[in-house]
Each structure stands twice: as C-alpha cells, then as structure tokens.
Amino acid sequence: ETGVTQTPRHLVMGMTNKKSLKCEQHLGHNAMYWYKQSAKKPLELMFVYSLEERVENNSVPSRFSPECPNSSHLFLHLHTLQPEDSALYLCASSQDWVHYNEQFFGPGTRLTVL
C-alpha cells in the first residue's frame, strides 16, 4: 500500500469509551500531523511530530493523546470525548518539519461521539 492510510475510516463511540485512531505512512517521511476538521470550520492543526518527537501541541484537550512509536506510525488515543469532538480527523505527513514541504493527507477518520 502507498501513501498515507488511516484506520478506521468511521468510528462511533460513547463518551465513556476509549478508542484509538491509527495513521501509517509509506512515504519515508520524517514528520507527521494530526488535524481536526469540524463541520463548516477550517482544518485545525492538533499535533506535529518530527522524528518521533512531538514538536507542536496546539492547546488540544488532554482527552486527545497522540503517540508516535516510529516515523511511519502515528496514533491518536481518545478517552472521555464530548459530542462536540465529532469531526473528521485527518493525518498527514511530510518529508520534514519545514512547513513549506508538501504535506500528504490520509482519507481521514469520521468520528461520531454519542
């Protein structure tokens, strides 16, 4: 498989559940990103990892916990979410953390919190 993949593509969870979103890139990139896209709002950058180190955390609530075990994999662990956290969660990667490098996005995980 090539490019950036995300699983699951759709997820429905209750507010007390714990779930994880997975992202994998097969491009040999060193930087990976989590974005949130809510209905009728622009994409919001959540987290940036460069060489497996978190380099940016945009005031994201602690109920979202990222993990980057290696340069090819990125997880977003979810717990005690709120209905307003329902959104499309997008993962992206780029060659490095110089932001004018082209970013490659996955198809996203559509999350619904009941």
Place this chain on the structure above:
Amino acid sequence: DAKTTQPNSMESNEEEPVHLPCNHSTISGTDYIHWYRQLPSQGPEYVIHGLTSNVNNRMASLAIAEDRKSSTLILHRATLRDAAVYYCILISSGDKLTFGTGTRLAVRP
C-alpha cells in the same frame, strides 16, 4: 499572521479554464503561496506552490502578481473531478499550515 481572502464559491463549465483568485495583501517576503484542494470525502491534496515567479505543474498553474499581494490558481481545462474546495495558504519556514474556508468550485457538465 498573514491571511488570505478567497471567494466562498465559484462555478465553471467542464472543459473550460478556471481562474481561482486569492488576495494576500499582508504577505511577507518569506511567505510561500501554497494551494491545496479537498475533494468530497477525501483529505486535502497539494496542488502547487510558489514564491515570486509563476509556476506550472501537471495539475495547474500559479500566477503570482508582481507585488505578491494576490495570486491566481489556473486550471486549464476543468473536469468534473476538479470539483473541490480550493485553499490558498501562506507559509513561512517554521509556520503552521493554516487552512481558511477556501473556495468551493462546482463544475457543470
């Protein structure tokens, strides 16, 4: 932060050229102009970027005004698959990729 202004929506006929404008009057000398697009039910994809000179690639052309305060993304022959939201974004080294609301392009058959 330097910001961009784009029309909310545009329409085009299939097989015709499309010119998508972007105003960025507060652009700084180190800002690159990037364009991404997001097709329905997909993540965004990179289209093109430039600094001062016009740029061409297999997807589109980017025309940058001499004063760099505006730019235009040109799709030479729109197809139905080009229907998407197009984002114009200014980025300097070390900046975040900050998306606005973009221009929703509809292509009529």
